[in-house]
Amino acid sequence: MKYGMVVITAGFSGLLSFSFLAVAIGSDYWYIIDVNRANLSDLEDLSSHSGLWRIREGKNATSWPIQSFFVDTSNKTEIEKHLINSHKVIVILLPLSLLLVVLGGICGLVSSLARNPSLLAGSASYFLFCSLFTLSGLGVYVSYCQQARELLEPDILASIHVSYGWSLGMACLSFSLEVTAGLLLMLAARMAHLMGHDHGVIIIAMA
Template structure:
């Protein structure tokens, strides 16, 4: 395994992680709601993104903020934090890619380690955002169950959608990118040594 192959691998996983997170943030299939009740007015199929809930006809459903309970206010705070963490991680990935490119061209062990740490920090932000969204969704369903009752909620099927899968995949790719950059940093001395003895 050579320095060049490791750096190219890190570059590919970095680009893929950015693409997956961009797709996750921009899509609206984080949470899927299938309502099988017969005596309700809401659409039977809805999907939720980071920015709201949408039915099959792509109509937004909003609530009157003045009617929010204390728990719903806490959910609103969680939602705002999620809306900051994930886009922030996305922006940081761009700068991480630039730093990684400069580090690999300079063949600097220190810069590569710094870039690897940066990508691992991005992965922590992504993980925090995804984990908080899971908690946010659970709290939302608990609040809905309090209003509707368990019998009604038994007819409502919920699951995480492919947008969530993309976010998890981005997290894993960010970790892999960081680890590959750490490996590249370890290969730098060997690579430079081979270059120095090659003419001999």
């Protein structure tokens, strides 16, 4: 495999990772609640889908913002306070990860053009580090949804179907592509090191 192909593939992986995560953060299909229409047709309009910032409910997709930073928690239970804090962590970690991917892309471009093994290894490590932010955000989100579901009464749970949407899938793909970009840059660093070593051997032989 050639050096150029490796760094180009790493670049596309990083670009797709950014695109997928940006779409996921801005979309409203992280969590979907469908009311059982067979038994509760009168509650059909209560079906909803939600994102990180808002909930859309009913046929008309009425939007309700999800507030967590400016909520008075003095009259909330400990579980509710924990859920609010978890949401704060989610909406900080994932946008931060998006910003870090942009910076990582710049570092990766510079290091790949310079063909410097140390810079490439540093960029690779940076991408892998960024992926931890994305993974942490996804982990907290899944835990957040599970805890919120546990607050519902059993009879309510029996009348609805809950599932994760394509937005979460896009975020998971973004995480995978971040890791892929990091590993490819690590491979490029190794290839650049070997090319530099071979070049040095040729110079010594000619001398």
